[in-house]
Amino acid sequence: MADGGLWRRLLRLDRRWIFVLVGLATAVPLLFPVNLPVTPTPRVQAFYDAVESVPEGSPVLLSLDYEPDIMAELQPMSIAVLRHCFRRNLKPVILTLYPAGPGLIERALAIASEAEGKKRDVDFVFLGYKSGSQSVILGLGESIRSMFPEDFWGTPIDDIPLMANLNAYADFPLVINLSGSAIADYYIRIAATRYHKPLLLGCTAVMATDYYPYLSSGQLLGLMGGMKGAAEYERLAGLFGDARRGMDAQSMVHVVIVILVILGNVALLTTGGLRRGPGASSGGGSREP
Amino acid sequence: MSHSVDTWIMALLTLCVFSFLYRDNPFYRFAEHLFVGAAAGYLLAVQYQNVLVPNMIRPLGRGNLLPLVPLALGIMLLGRLAEKTSSASRWALAFYVGIYSGIAVPAYMQAQIFAQLADATKPWQPGWGAINSALILIGFLTVLAYFFFSAPHRGLHGASARVGIWFLMVAFGASFGYTVMARVSLLIARVQFLLRDWLGVLPGA
Known part of the structure; x- marks a missing residue:
């Protein structure tokens, strides 16, 4: 040699x-599979604990902003978070700011609601897609109705009993954003900093390191990065989904x-x-x- | 093996895309062009249904003329297509930039400058946490020193900048590790789909 x-x-x-x-x-x-152990990190534990700390029956605003290109990382996250919310009898109000998002979210909702025995418009509301990202996030602080007059399936918001007293960030004890783009920054700027709402972020692994500083500053209460973060969350929630399998x-x-x-x-x-x-x-x- | 036509289409297109790993070929190009065309068509339809119909067509149908203002601004933007009318697009662009700056700049300053500065200068954590706080402060100052190009990187400034490079390398390394994980996750999801949803050979399928 x-x-x-x-x-x-x-x-x-x-x-x-x-x-x-x-x-x-x-x-x-x-x-x-040998099912190697998955150990939750403090960031994901904080995410889980924040969801656990919300009083039972409370509404939670869930913005699921991703498309098929990154569904490998964020779809397992969505399913895990939705199932956790359903188990805690929380009432997720879900929206997306990505045009190709609704199909994926509909699928995630079908899986999670079927697994936990929850019903549309009773246990959760899906508002669908709205274009305008930053202006929509800003508008959610003033009036959800002006941004989303109807839900994804065309039911007027005012006809959904679950939405009766919900019209802005102020009505939600927690905002969760699962995002693969700069939309996460907009939620930090507007929902967390301007409206002082407790915010949790799930993002792709590529983005994760960029958001660590917001944990330290308290602008984010918890952070879930990529498939590994989703696997940790599944472990904490007692689930065995695609993230843990992978x-x-x-x-x-x-x-x-x-x-x-x-x-x-x-x-x-x-x-x-x-x-x-x-x-x-x-x-x-x-x-x- | 799946009996769903959808799953078969998805699986065959996935294999077409993977075939590029061997070499560029007509199957890959077919999948690539199909994707671009389908994505463009889908986006056009979604934007029409979700933007134009609720924000312009329906309000105009109810006699509300306000949407004509953004419609006019939108048409003015298209003025760039011809040299004679290109100046009209500047008005629309100025309006857009003004609105966007008004929304974005204060929020950016508040969330990403002031809040982060406040965090960087807060009292150190007690006990072992102080090491973490010290590392953050040293990293913050030395990386800033590296990006200060108005003075030559010599003496104390140069030494700080060199330490800053190490902090940057560690950050890039962590970012690269996460990037590898992200790309592998995409592959895992596709292989899970092929083995479970299409072939049905994964345990628990």
């Missing part, structure tokens, strides 16, 4: 072998990636780098994967 032959071959490895490895590391733990695969792929990063660095240091030549690996074509 004095000429670094093995390491050089490793540096020239066709990246598609890495895709195969990652694919296997994902599929095998899903097919043969954690074995998540751990396995992380191990594979860490090993590959170490091997890649050792190879680079041992060989002094590899100039990309005609024989270097490629996915082929002008648009490589």
Whole structure:
């Protein structure tokens, strides 16, 4: 190995072998789960405790702002939070600020309400989608009715008994935002800071580190980041959903990636780098994967 | 294996997209174009139903003429399409920027500047928490030093900036770790769908 032959071959490895490895590391733990333990972090525990602290029967404003591209992370979160609210007999009032959100939320509501035996307009209200993100969030502080005159299925808000005394942030003891975008910032600015409402945030893992400072400042009471956060919440709520099912695969792929990063660095240091030549690996074509 | 046509369509399109991992191919391009077309059509329909119908068409039908103002502003924005009428779009844009700034700037200052400054300067936590508070304060000051480019990074300023780089690297590392987790989560969900909803081979399917 004095000429670094093995390491050089490793540096020239066709990246598609890495895709195969990652694919296997994902599929095998899903097919043969070992259910690795999931330990809740203080951030997710705080999220759970905040929901637990709301008096039974209280309304909760739930803004579920995501679309299919990030449903892998936020859909399990939504189902877990909804089921937890239903179990505590809280009354979620749900809305979305994303045009492709309603279909996903309808599905999450169907799963959660069926599992917990809850009924539309009695135990929860789904207001549907409204365009305008920041202006809608601002408007919710003044009048929900002006923003959402009807619910998702076309029932006038005034005909839903659950909405009788609900018309602004002031009427909700808790606001929850599950978001994959800057909408989380708008809720922090408007609902938490301007209207001083206790706010909980669930976001994609990519976003999570950006929102840690708001926990420290008290603008967020709890934070749930990505599939791992959802798995922790499922564990706290005594559920076994898609997030917990996916954690074995998540751990396995992380191990594979860490090993590959170490091997890649050792190879680079041992060989002094590899100039990309005609024989270097490629996915082929002008648009490589 | 699923008997649902929807599931089969979703599974085949997922496989078309995954085929790009081998190399660019017509199946991937078909799925890509189908997605772009379907998404554009869906968004257009949703925006029409959720924006134009309730905010303009219905009020106008009831004799409320106020929506004509935003309609006119919207049409003025389209003035950019021709050089002769492009100046009209500036009025609409100025209106939009003014409204947006009025809403966003005070809220941004309050939530993301003043509240964070107050947090950074609050008394240290007792006990071991003081270490955390100290790290946050040191990180805050040294990262600020790194981004202060009006003076050369020499002497005490340079040393602080170098410490700031370490804090930034740790933050980027944490962010990268979370990013990997996010991307893997997307793959897991697709594999869960293929194995459970389509093939029905996952335990508990």
